[in-house]
Amino acid sequence: MITRRKLLKNLSALPIVGGLIGTGVLSANTMNTAPKKKPSSDLFKELGVTPVINANVTMTFLSGSLMKPEVLEAINSTAHDFANMYELQDKIGAKMAEMLHCEAAMVTSGAACAMVLGTAAAITGMDEKKRKLLPNLPGPRPEVIMQKSHRYVFDQAITTTGAVIVEVEGPDEMQQAMNNNTVMTLFFNAAGSSSISHEEFVAISKRNNIPSFIDAAADVPPVENLFKFQKMGFDLVTFSGGKMIRGPQSAGLLFGKKDLIEAAKLNHSPHEAPIGRPMKVNKEEMFGMYVALKEYLETDHEAEWQEWLDRIEYIKSRVESLSSVKGKTHIHPGPANAFPSMLLSWDQNIVKTTPREVYETLKNGTPSIVSGLRRDGESQMLVIGVVLLKSEQVSIVAERLYEILKQATKE
Numbered sequence: 355m356i357t358r359r360k361l362l363k364n365l366s367a368l369p370i371v372g373g374l375i376g377t378g379v380l381s382a383n384t385m386n387t388a389p390k391k392k393p394s395s396d397l398f399k400e401l402g403v404t405p406v407i408n409a410n411v412t413m414t415f416l417s418g419s420l421m422k423p424e425v426l427e428a429i430n431s432t433a434h435d436f437a438n439m440y441e442l443q444d445k446i447g448a449k450m451a452e453m454l455h456c457e458a459a460m461v462t463s464g465a466a467c468a469m470v471l472g473t474a475a476a477i478t479g480m481d482e483k484k485r486k487l488l489p490n491l492p493g494p495r496p497e498v499i500m501q502k503s504h505r506y507v508f509d510q511a512i513t514t515t516g517a518v519i520v521e522v523e524g525p526d527e528m529q530q531a532m533n534n535n536t537v538m539t540l541f542f543n544a545a546g547s548s549s550i551s552h553e554e555f556v557a558i559s560k561r562n563n564i565p566s567f568i569d570a571a572a573d574v575p576p577v578e579n580l581f582k583f584q585k586m587g588f589d590l591v592t593f594s595g596g597k598m599i600r601g602p603q604s605a606g607l608l609f610g611k612k613d614l615i616e617a618a619k620l621n622h623s624p625h626e627a628p629i630g631r632p633m634k635v636n637k638e639e640m641f642g643m644y645v646a647l648k649e650y651l652e653t654d655h656e657a658e659w660q661e662w663l664d665r666i667e668y669i670k671s672r673v674e675s676l677s678s679v680k681g682k683t684h685i686h687p688g689p690a691n692a693f694p695s696m697l698l699s700w701d702q703n704i705v706k707t708t709p710r711e712v713y714e715t716l717k718n719g720t721p722s723i724v725s726g727l728r729r730d731g732e733s734q735m736l737v738i739g740v741v742l743l744k745s746e747q748v749s750i751v752a753e754r755l756y757e758i759l760k761q762a763t764k765e
């Protein structure tokens with residue numbers, strides 16, 4: 355074992371570095387990236403953290419999604435060498451832009467980060483002085499136009515830049531709201547209602563020469579949505595990396611017009627000071643996000659959809675063997691979380707428990723299973739999500755449900 359001090363001493367004692375080769379000094383490899391020993395212990399156990407089966411939808415508090423094996427492989431295989439982060443972001447961006455049929459793309463630390471960077475880009479352009487001053491530009495605050503019905507929790511990412519949100523209703527108000535301080539328009543794709551259609555929104559933005567941004571963070575499947583909005587004419591589009599695309603949870607995509615993406619990059623790490631610096635994406639996650647997107651685009655989405663339906667049938671047939679229990683396949687209309695799940699109900703005179711109680715029992719049991727609840731008029735229904743289950747978890751969920759409902763039938 356050669357200590358660092360010894361190594362340095364040996365280095366200074368030797369006349370040329372070449373002299374080290376074959377001495378065993380260089381092979382001491384102080385930067386070895388392989389683990390000293392395979393981590394034998396279960397880190398969940400070591401820390402007392404409960405692993406959870408997600409029988410619901412992607413949720414940030416439940417760690418988003420599970421990365422595909424190919425993504426983990428990308429992370430592991432690229433962790434062993436340094437890379438120039440400017441080069442990496444540029445090269446990955448160029449490749450992703452090709453894949454997404456748009457001018458430019460970049461990896462962000464999530465869709466919320468993409469919203470900060472997109473707004474910052476719209477405010478600063480290539481202006482270095484403005485970049486340095488964000489979020490405290492002198493003069494009137496930059497304005498971002500949104501539909502009143504589109505206001506949502508994530509729009510705080512917009513005001514993080516110092517911009518203010520101007521609410522409008524209908525195309526006429528949107529046109530009237532345009533002024534010299536307007537820097538961007540934001541469309542929330544999964545909003546419950548819209549007073550301005552996608553097409554009108556893009557047209558009014560273009561007419562006023564103002565970049566339009568659409569947040570479609572959770573809006574795949576269908577995979578076509580990854581292409582839809584740039585084609586419609588939106589200048590910036592974001593999707594989360596850590597939802598159904600199954601990339602790293604702290605990664606996301608921002609793509610669209612080249613000048614805006616270049617400006618967004620200038621507002622991001624590895625640059626030292628700008629507003630996006632605290633939203634750093636590491637090298638491994640960039641590679642991971644790239645591979646996740648590639649894999650997602652190559653997925654057989656029809657087969658995957660059928661597998662989800664089959665999972666529901668499997669669980670349904672198990673629990674429907676109990677008197678009065680009824681499972682129903684429900685396809686969420688979207689745009690967010692647009693995939694099948696199972697709605698479960700029963701006659702509470704026969705199965706003497708409520709959906710809320712079953713939800714709690716599943717969650718507090720071993721293994722811990724997080725399902726969902728859905729209001730159905732006066733009553734509630736249990737929602738069993740299947741898209742985030744590992745294949746071996748389908749029968750575990752079915753058995754736990756069967757046990758719990760059977761127990762309640764006897765009581």
Ligand SMILES: *Cc1c(COP(=O)(O)O)cnc(C)c1O
Binds near residue numbers: 464465508
């Ligand atoms: C999840 C979500 C976000 C935030 O995405 P992150 O990738 O977690 O930063 C933003 N907007 C919408 C509509 C979302 O669903």
